[in-house]
Amino acid sequence: MKTLVVVDHNNNKLEKSTLNTIKAALKLENVDLLVLSDSCKDICNELIHIKNINNIFTNENDAFKNQLAEDSANFIAENFKDYTNILFSNTSNGKNIAPRLAGLLDTMIIPDVIEIVDKQTFKRPIYAGNAIATCKSKNKINIITIRSTAFEEAEIGNENVGKIQEIGSLTTNNQTKYLNSELTKSERPELTSADIVVSGGRGLGSAENFQILEKLADKLGAAMGASRAAVDAGYVPNDWQVGQTGKIVAPNLYIAVGISGAIQHLAGMKDSKVIIGINKDEEAPIFSISDYGLAEDLFKAVPEMESKLN
Amino acid sequence: MKILVPVKRVVDYNVKVRVKKDETDVELDNVKMSMNPFDEIAVEEALRLKEKGVASEIIAVSIGLPEVQETIRNALAMGADSGIFVNCTSKLEPLSVAKILTSIGNKIKPDLVIMGKQAIDDDMNATGQMLSAMLNWGQATFASKLEIQDKKIKVGREIDGGIENIEVNLPAIVTTDLRLNEPRYASLPNIMKAKRKPIDEIKVEDLKIDIEPKLEILKVEEPKSREAGIMVKSVDEMIEKLKNEAKVI
Numbered sequence: 171m172k173t174l175v176v177v178d179h180n181n182n183k184l185e186k187s188t189l190n191t192i193k194a195a196l197k198l199e200n201v202d203l204l205v206l207s208d209s210c211k212d213i214c215n216e217l218i219h220i221k222n223i224n225n226i227f228t229n230e231n232d233a234f235k236n237q238l239a240e241d242s243a244n245f246i247a248e249n250f251k252d253y254t255n256i257l258f259s260n261t262s263n264g265k266n267i268a269p270r271l272a273g274l275l276d277t278m279i280i281p282d283v284i285e286i287v288d289k290q291t292f293k294r295p296i297y298a299g300n301a302i303a304t305c306k307s308k309n310k311i312n313i314i315t316i317r318s319t320a321f322e323e324a325e326i327g328n329e330n331v332g333k334i335q336e337i338g339s340l341t342t343n344n345q346t347k348y349l350n351s352e353l354t355k356s357e358r359p360e361l362t363s364a365d366i367v368v369s370g371g372r373g374l375g376s377a378e379n380f381q382i383l384e385k386l387a388d389k390l391g392a393a394m395g396a397s398r399a400a401v402d403a404g405y406v407p408n409d410w411q412v413g414q415t416g417k418i419v420a421p422n423l424y425i426a427v428g429i430s431g432a433i434q435h436l437a438g439m440k441d442s443k444v445i446i447g448i449n450k451d452e453e454a455p456i457f458s459i460s461d462y463g464l465a466e467d468l469f470k471a472v473p474e475m476e477s478k479l480n
Numbered sequence: 481m482k483i484l485v486p487v488k489r490v491v492d493y494n495v496k497v498r499v500k501k502d503e504t505d506v507e508l509d510n511v512k513m514s515m516n517p518f519d520e521i522a523v524e525e526a527l528r529l530k531e532k533g534v535a536s537e538i539i540a541v542s543i544g545l546p547e548v549q550e551t552i553r554n555a556l557a558m559g560a561d562s563g564i565f566v567n568c569t570s571k572l573e574p575l576s577v578a579k580i581l582t583s584i585g586n587k588i589k590p591d592l593v594i595m596g597k598q599a600i601d602d603d604m605n606a607t608g609q610m611l612s613a614m615l616n617w618g619q620a621t622f623a624s625k626l627e628i629q630d631k632k633i634k635v636g637r638e639i640d641g642g643i644e645n646i647e648v649n650l651p652a653i654v655t656t657d658l659r660l661n662e663p664r665y666a667s668l669p670n671i672m673k674a675k676r677k678p679i680d681e682i683k684v685e686d687l688k689i690d691i692e693p694k695l696e697i698l699k700v701e702e703p704k705s706r707e708a709g710i711m712v713k714s715v716d717e718m719i720e721k722l723k724n725e726a727k728v729i
């Protein structure tokens with residue numbers, strides 16, 4: 171039995187969720203890592219101290235800079251079809267590539283796994299997390315994506331553990347071409363791995379009003395999140411959306427402001443350790459999952475909270 | 481240009497789904513069903529391409545029990561031209577759906593398939609990517625912007641860091657994200673008209689595809705519930721609780 175973790179990164183740095191995916195993989199056997207990038211060195215230097223892994227396979231190719239699913243999936247299908255498990259993080263990259271790879275290898279993908287029960291049995295949320303399904307796999311190859319909030323991070327030691335090895339060659343695809351990206355710039359912590367998340371909803375009323383929330387976030391060193399309604403209204407960028415079809419977060423503290431608490435939103439944050447809700451409607455469903463609720467106008471409560479924190 | 485739009489019948493997004501007592505599945509009796517919201521977005525996008533004169537024909541396809549024909553009718557009422565109903569009584573998973581769609585794709589040869597990024601019942605987010613692999617077409621997942629130029633599409637994709645723009649040769653697969661458009665409602669005259677639009681029926685057996693599920697569902701259970709919280713009266717009390725009781729700030 172051999173297990174591969176496909177490392178998620180931005181060509182310079184590891185995506186933190188990869189550490190959670192490796193931790194999950196270590197519940198299976200013989201873990202190797204794969205780095206596909208136009209520049210693998212820095213990423214490998216981060217990976218080499220991770221405990222209990224075997225090989226770190228790399229392929230350095232300009233084509234991998236943009237991580238097109240066509241290229242990555244083809245490469246993995248050609249070089250790793252003798253593996254028993256291939257794991258990805260459930261990031262936008264993982265969700266893009268893993269099912270394509272499963273299609274190439276004629277195997278049923280097992281997405282968004284939150285628990286590995288045994289080598290062929292996995293738990294995953296369905297219906298926006300309103301139910302948890304236990305699935306027994308009859309696949310020969312399990313292609314799995316891991317929900318990072320459900321696993322701890324792999325341990326990092328001082329010794330060089332992984333053996334780095336260049337592998338395979340890529341025939342680049344001629345179907346899909348990367349053009350450019352419009353990335354959201356932020357000095358704040360990354361949303362899915364932050365300790366504290368401050369999220370705003372339609373109740374904020376405008377993009378300008380989000381600034382009062384951002385002040386609170388900056389005081390707390392928090393990441394910013396949002397409901398779908400706030401993103402759809404154009405108050406904030408799409409990559410802030412928390413929920414069933416957005417990002418999944420589980421910080422120590424989640425502060426939901428002007429968010430009603432629709433099932434689809436709760437799906438993305440209800441595993442947070444402590445949840446607080448601030449909403450002027452005392453009947454708002456967000457209060458049913460809040461550890462502490464405050465029924466007050468956010469335009470009064472948020473600036474007051476910000477000024478009283480030090 | 482011909483567009484194929486796969487549409488799935490799912491539990492309506494407003495329904496609070498409950499797990500059955502015997503933990504075999506969720507309760508589906510007497511539950512409101514609708515078209516998967518991402519598929520409505522897919523139908524809408526196809527209609528807009530037709531209205532712009534880029535597309536000439538829109539075919540909606542759904543796979544499942546006879547009830548899924550209602551979902552096809554919905555797509556027809558929104559404006560799709562015809563439907564394909566694949567009659568299949570066994571349980572389906574994305575691998576099988578992708579195989580069935582591959583077979584249909586090979587038969588009717590669409591230039592573009594637009595489908596949902598995710599069905600809100602199984603939350604798989606997989607069928608589009610699997611279908612692209614099987615057809616060996618390019619894929620543009622999580623689309624929030626789509627433009628057609630000659631034999632190419634330009635797509636803005638919602639990714640974890642923002643938006644990524646890619647160009648894909650046709651034929652291609654697009655999966656929709658929430659911001660692509662706002663789907664229209666079917667008007668009464670269009671609902672009437674839809675009743676006369678053709679739906680072809682295919683029996684899944686006739687496609688000779690292995691649709692045996694690869695994931696056996698052993699159990700469906702409730703998620704862990706959270707302990708009930710409290711309401712605080714003031715910001716001061718909130719800060720005090722966060723500092724001294726929860727110890728998170």
Ligand SMILES: Cc1cc2nc3c(=O)[nH]c(=O)nc-3n(C[C@H](O)[C@H](O)[C@H](O)COP(=O)(O)OP(=O)(O)OC[C@H]3O[C@@H](n4cnc5c(N)ncnc54)[C@H](O)[C@@H]3O)c2cc1C
Binds near residue numbers: 448
């Ligand atoms: C297919 C699909 C996928 C979806 N995916 C997601 C998802 O991933 N994430 C997500 O969040 N949603 C998602 N949704 C949308 C979800 O159903 C809700 O529509 C959305 O979460 C509502 O956002 P909201 O709470 O900001 O807005 P609303 O429901 O409009 O709530 C606004 C709240 O603000 C409060 N408020 C207003 N003014 C003030 C004030 N001055 N002070 C204090 N409180 C105030 C109101 O009392 C209200 O409770 C999805 C929906 C569908 C159909």
Ligand SMILES: Nc1ncnc2c1ncn2[C@@H]1O[C@H](COP(=O)(O)O)[C@@H](O)[C@H]1O
Binds near residue numbers: 543572597599600
């Ligand atoms: N039974 C089905 N019939 C038609 N289309 C489907 C079916 N199942 C899935 N799809 C399509 O695949 C998309 C993604 O579904 P999933 O991969 O299950 O999350 C859906 O939004 C539909 O467009």
